[in-house]
Amino acid sequence: MRFRRVARSAPALTLLVTALGAVASAGGGVVVYQAQQRMLAQAVEHRVALIESAVRGETGRYLAALRSVAAAAGAFDTLTAVKFGELAGPLRSAGMPGVTSIAFFVPATDEQVGPVQQQWRQRGAPGLVLHPVGTGREHIFSIFSEPFDGVTAAATGIDVTQAAAPTAALLQARDTGTVAVSDTYQLIRDMRLPPAQRQQSFVLTAPVYAVPDPAAPVPPTGAGPPDADPAHAAGRDDASAFRGWVLMGLRGQDFIGGTLQQITQGSADVTLQAVAADGRLDSVAALEAPSRRARTIRRDVEVTVAQRRWRLHLDIISAGLPGAGPAHVATTGAGLGLTALVAALVAVLATGRRRADARIAAATAQLRAAETEAREQAGLLTAVLDSVSDGVGVVDERGAFLLHNPAAQAMLGVDDRDGPHEWQAHYGLFHADGVTPFPADELPLTRALRGQSSTEVPMVVRNSANPDGIVITVSARPLHPTAGRPGAVAVFHDVTARTAAERQLADATDRLRRELDRRLSAEADLRAARDDLAAQQQYLREVLDTIDVTVVTCGTDGLLVHANRAARAALPDSAGPLDIVAAARQLRFTHPDGSAFTDAETPLARALRGEHVDGVEAHVVHADGTRHVTMLHARPLHGPDGRITGAVASSYSITALREREAELTAFAGIVAHDLKSPLSVITSYTDLLHQDLAERGDTEHADLLDRVLITARRMSRLIDDLLGYAAARDATLSTTPVELGALVEEVVTERLAAAGVPGTPPPQICVGPLPTLHADPALLRQLFDNLIGNAVKYTPPGRPGQVTITAEPHGDGHVRIVVADRGIGIPDGQHDAIFTGFHRAHRAAGYTGTGLGLAICQRVVHRHGGTITATDNPGGGARFTVTLPTTSATEQPTAGAPDARPHHTTTR
Incomplete structure (x- = not known):
């Protein structure tokens, strides 16, 4: 009887189990599907963010490089072809895909074409021919051009106004004073290519302005714009003038391919579109993924480049991305299969418990396998973030961390701390100097929570996990609305190694300076042995061939007698005797301003006339075709009877030194401007x-x-x-007769007025008779202001400063000026190092300063042909001895003159 009741209820129970199982399977499939969609959306947004960041980063790098070249070009008093080549040359190794060339352009009216052409020919472009297009308007000509892509030839003399797009960008850059980007167009040089090889391109252009000279007079009110001045268009320097433009050509297809090939990894088609000035959308370049899979996701991203808007249209292949698999189908199928098995078990319950248990176990295993697959799909996104080397952090709108991948945790070094106001102290975040705490309100993630994006902000992280500190850059932006909740995301990049490399570069520069000092010392030893040249010729050849300084000698007839190993490598090959004039012509000696040396100006020719030549800077081309900046010295050789028997010249390369000085000049211009x-x-x-x-x-x-x-x-x-x-x-050296006594009186008066400290006796400054010098007044004032200021400043606390300034004749047409004090003195072993830039001998003693004052003094003295040394002052303090040329011997003071007069202050 009981068996029959069970048998009658079995169909109903089977139907109930089937219905419940189907509902549960469908619900599980929906849950897995929703999780997959979230994972897929996050993967797509990450890929889009990488592509957008790559384009923003590359364009930002191009704009920064263009601004640097423009600022450096403006820093030169006289821009030449050689200088422009030195400025643009380092960018060839910077890895800038799509860049065709960097060129320098100037404006000119119809009347100015001839003068402009002649002026720039004299500045290193002897073959320049300007080709104006049309009349009655302003022309814009290319003067210097440096090709970058290995295919584009240098093109000069082109009137760019024949192309509307670059002309509009150049005019906009001049009107706004900032970098401008043109509409898309075909480069003028590309119009000669077959249609299949032409690309849509842009130009990036930056205006070039002269760095203002503080000593230059202010132009009168109402003066016209610089570019309206014919003299300026012909190349005349003006302290506040617009000089021209630096223009960079950029092929769109090469740029997109070189920038995004590695980023997309064949997972998306990318189309670059530019919004033109009239609002139309121009298609510039496209990168097509090789895969034939369906493009199921589309995204449009706008990128602002200078004043232009670019749009990136992305057709993304979803297959292979996290969340794109059929896990929800597998889950639903597994659930339905399990339901069928359970229903079958209920239906055939009477067939045996043993067989039913076996089927239940099999169904359970299948369900677990489906669950495992779903979990693996859900964890794929986390695995992607964990595999990247850059740190990634995500916070919600309150600053609570939602995610920190392992790379971010390793860089920050300590546990997460919610709340932006606690991040600086908890993580140990400092500015790039490693000392100044980074304000909480200015942190990139904090700004991103306010809706502001930041790109590559440098900072130092120093905490218990990173006691020495690491240098990182942080880029942050608000979460995209598709993320489903407000918040911000940041990407951290460790640049500690790059920063260390920059320090190594600075150390290498210091080693180069010491090596130059060593070589100069070797050169001095060679000059001391010139009287024994004939008797020790073979010995000297062996010695000279072991050094890298170039040394050559010639006879009174101008024929080269001997050249050491370094000189033979630089000189051109010659079948017979080589005279000094022919050698100079073949080496193409030019002055720093680009003008060629005359035959009479060569150092050996001057030495044969009895002159002593020191520190002549020249640009030469060696036999192997390489260009060098060389420092030349020459001396006449005398026989026992005093007659000139020949001449010797030495030189060494200062190319790397000039490049560093050009970088410093560009940096000074940027600092002054920005x-x-x-x-x-x-x-x-x-x-x-x-x-x-x-x-x-x-x-x-x-x-x-x-x-x-x-x-x-x-x-x-x-x-x-x-x-x-x-x-x-x-700065230009404008020498005039300077009454040094009156100049020092002004400096002393100003220093005394500013030196009073409550509770400290006023300093006592004693000035003796001083001569008249033939020098630059501004630079001479800067020299004595630094020397007197240091003498007053470096005095023990509570004691008045005591400074004495005296002068006495020194040699033929020179005067020796001594500034002595009773201060804290100079530490042992640092009497020469204090003249090095940024060196501070008393940093730990609490005296403030930049370490540039004495370096400036040394430059001023050297430019006037003098010397400066530092020694200990007997009885305590320091003595600075400056030797400078005077206008005549009668103007020099008599040593020990009794009318030295003290200066002192009695009130604050």
């Missing part, structure tokens, strides 16, 4: 706020603003010293 004005605004507003707080009696916040003002003024002094350091070498 830092000086905003720093002045910060100081002014901080001072106003300080006064307001002081009037209100808020001393606590006023003291904080005092620290801000002190830091801002310290930074202003650093900028002034950097500019002075560059100007001491590059």
